[in-house]
Amino acid sequence: xxxxxxxxxxxxxxxxxxxxxxxxxxxxxxxxxxxxxxxxxxxxxxxxxxxxxxxxxxxxxxxxxxxxxxxxxxxxxxxxxxxxxxxxxxxxxxxxxxxxxxxxxxxxxxxxxxxxxxxxxxxxxxxxxxxxxxxxxxxxxxxxxxxxxxxxxxxxxxxxxxxxxxxxxxxxxxxxxxxxxxxxxxxxxxxxxxxxxxxxxxxxxxxxxxxxxxxxxxxxxxxxxxxxxxxxxxxxxxxxxxxxxxxxxxxxxxxxxxxxxxxxxxxxxxxxxxxxxxxxxxxxxxxxxxxxxxxxxxxxxxxxxxxxxxxxxxxxxxxxxxxxxxxxxxxxxxxxxxxxxxxxxxxxxxxxxxxxxxxxxxxxxxxxxxxxxxxxxxxxxxxxxxxxxxxxxxxxxxxxxxxxxxxxxxxxxxxxxxxxxxxxxxxxxxxxxxxxxxxxxxxxxxxxxxxxxxxxxxxxxxxxxxxxxxxxxxxxxxxxxxxxxxxxxxxxxxxxxxxxxxxxxxxxxxxxxxxxxxxxx
Numbered sequence: 004x005x006x007x008x009x010x011x012x013x014x015x016x017x018x019x020x021x022x023x024x025x026x027x028x029x030x031x032x033x034x035x036x037x038x039x040x041x042x043x044x045x046x047x048x049x050x051x052x053x054x055x056x057x058x059x060x061x062x063x064x065x066x067x068x069x070x071x072x073x074x075x076x077x078x079x080x081x082x083x084x085x086x087x088x089x090x091x092x093x094x095x096x097x098x099x100x101x102x103x104x105x106x107x108x109x110x111x112x113x114x115x116x117x118x119x120x121x122x123x124x125x126x127x128x129x130x131x132x133x134x135x136x137x138x139x140x141x142x143x144x145x146x147x148x149x150x151x152x153x154x155x156x157x158x159x160x161x162x163x164x165x166x167x168x169x170x171x172x173x174x175x176x177x178x179x180x181x182x183x184x185x186x187x188x189x190x191x192x193x194x195x196x197x198x199x200x201x202x203x204x205x206x207x208x209x210x211x212x213x214x215x216x217x218x219x220x221x222x223x224x225x226x227x228x229x230x231x232x233x234x235x236x237x238x239x240x241x242x243x244x245x246x247x248x249x250x251x252x253x254x255x256x257x258x259x260x261x262x263x264x265x266x267x268x269x270x271x272x273x274x275x276x277x278x279x280x281x282x283x284x285x286x287x288x289x290x291x292x293x294x295x296x297x298x299x300x301x302x303x304x305x306x307x308x309x310x311x312x313x314x315x316x317x318x319x320x321x322x323x324x325x326x327x328x329x330x331x332x333x334x335x336x337x338x339x340x341x342x343x344x345x346x347x348x349x350x351x352x353x354x355x356x357x358x359x360x361x362x363x364x365x366x367x368x369x370x371x372x373x374x375x376x377x378x379x380x381x382x383x384x385x386x387x388x389x390x391x392x393x394x395x396x397x398x399x400x401x402x403x404x405x406x407x408x409x410x411x412x413x414x415x416x417x418x419x420x421x422x423x424x425x426x427x428x429x430x431x432x433x434x435x436x437x438x439x440x441x442x443x444x445x446x447x448x449x450x451x452x453x454x455x456x457x458x459x460x461x462x463x464x465x466x467x468x469x470x471x472x473x474x475x476x477x478x479x480x481x482x483x484x485x486x487x488x489x490x491x492x493x494x495x496x497x498x499x500x501x502x503x504x505x506x507x508x509x510x511x512x513x514x515x516x517x518x519x520x521x522x523x524x
Contacts, residue, residue: 006179015048021205022046024393025050027194029049030058031177032230032381032385038402039379041184051191057473061171071121083128086133089132094404095406097411099409101166101167102166104135104162106162108271134166135164137162138162145159151324152269175474191465202364204224228369234246247359250339250341252294252296252337253294254292254293254335256312260287260288262282262289282322288480291315291327294314307336312523334482334522336478368392370384411427454475456495457474467511486514
C-alpha cells in the first residue's frame with residue numbers, strides 16, 4: 004500500500020465511530036505497536052507530532068544487540084529476551100539488519116579471560132539464534148583485523164558478533180508494514196488533548212502541524228508510546244501525575260572510514276565514566292559513541308554538549324592511531340534515551356533499559372523504556388494489555404515471524420539502494436523512466452535523486468529534513484554535504500508536491516537551521 008498522507012488524513016477524519024486502538028508516538032515503540040495491532044486485525048491509528056522516528060529512534064548507535072553490558076549487570080533475563088529478538092529481527096528484516104563482528108581489545112592481562120568467558124556466556128544464551136561463536140584473538144589477529152588500533156600495551160582481543168541496522172529506515176519500513184495491514188498512520192499530527200467519557204479515555208484531540216487544522220478522533224483504547232515525551236501525555240491524563248522519565252543524552256560522532264578501515268567494530272567495555280564506547284562501521288563511515296548525560300527536559304532536537312564531544316574524541320584517540328580531531332568529524336548527533344526512573348534515578352547508565360507498561364485509572368495504556376532490539380516484544384506486551392482494556396476480541400500476536408516491508412534475503416551491500424530491499428526494483432523503474440534521477444545528489448554520499456522522488460511518493464516525506472535525515476541518512480553521515488544537497492532536494496520535492504519557490508526557500512532555511520547543530524564548528 005502506498006503511503007499517502009492526504010488519504011490517511013481523510014481516513015482518520017471520516018472514520019465512523021471508534022478506532023480499536025489509537026497510538027500516540029511514531030518511534031520504534033509506537034510503530035511496533037501499530038504493526039502488532041494491525042496484524043491482529045484491530046482497526047489502528049498512529050499519530051506522530053513530527054516525522055516518524057524524529058526523536059530517539061533515528062539517533063541510536065545503530066546496533067541490534069543482546070546487551071553485553073546487561074550481562075555485566077547480571078540482568079540475564081533482559082539479555083536472553085534481547086538476543087532472541089535480535090535473531091528474529093535478522094530473520095524478519097534481512098535487508099536492514101546484518102551480522103557485525105565486534106572486537107574488545109585487551110590491554111590488561113585479566114581482560115582476555117574475563118571478556119572471553121563473558122562472551123561465551125553470551126553465545127550460549129543466544130543459542131540457535133546466535134550470529135557466530137566468540138573467540139579470543141592473538142595480538143597478531145587483533146592487529147590484522149583492526150590495523151589502526153593503538154598498539155602500545157595491546158595484548159590481543161576477544162571477537163564476538165552482534166547485529167547492526169539502519170534505525171530510521173527500519174522505522175519507515177514498519178510504517179509501510181502497518182499500512183500494508185490497513186493501519187492508518189500520520190506524521191505531523193500532534194495530540195493536544197485526551198477525550199474522556201465517564202473519566203475514561205476514549206479518544207484524542209489533534210492538530211495538523213502542516214495546516215493548523217484541529218479535530219477529534221475516537222478510540223476504544225489509547226496507547227501512550229511517546230518515548231522521552233511520555234510524561235507530557237501522562238499529565239494530559241492527570242495533571243497531578245509525577246514524572247516517570249529520566250531522559251539521558253547519548254552523543255555520537257561520525258568520522259571517515261580510514262580511521263578504522265577493518266570490517267570489525269571496536270567495543271571498549273569501560274571508559275572513564277563507566278560507559279561502553281563503540282566505534283562501528285556504518286554506511287561507509289565510522290560511528291563513535293556514546294555518552295550518557297542526564298538532561299532536565301526533553302527536546303525534539305537535542306544538541307551535543309561540548310564536554311560530550313571532547314569525551315568521545317579523547318577516548319577515540321586513546322584507541323585509534325589516527326587520533327581523530329574536531330576537523331575530522333563529519334557529523335555529530337545526539338539522541339535522548341527514555342529511561343524509566345527507578346527510585347531517585349541519579350545514575351542514568353544503570354537505570355533499566357527494560358520496558359515498563361502501565362495502565363492509568365482512566366484506561367490510558369503507557370509503554371516506556373526499552374530499546375530498538377526489543378521493540379517487537381514491547382509491542383506484543385502492549386497490545387495484549389490494550390486489547391484487554393478496550394474489551395477487544397482476543398487475537399494472537401503474529402509478528403514473531405512477520406516479514407517486514409521490503410523483506411529481501413540476498414542483498415548486494417554495494418548497491419546504493421540495498422536498504423530499500425524489495426522496493427529497490429520500483430526505484431530503479433523511476434530511474435529507467437528518467438535517467439536524471441539516477442544521478443547522485445552529492446559526490447561524498449551514495450544517495451540518488453530518485454530516492455527523493457520515492458520518499459515523497461511512497462514514504463510520506465513532507466520536508467527536506469525528512470528526506471535528508473531519515474529517508475536517507477545524509478545529515479548523520481556528512482552534515483555539510485547534506486546542506487549542499489538541500490537546494491536540489493527541495494527542487495525535486497517541490498516538483499512532486501506542486502510547491503512554489505517560496506516553499507523551497509523556506510524549506511532550505513529551516514533545514515540549514517537544523518543542520519547547524521550537526522556540524523562541529
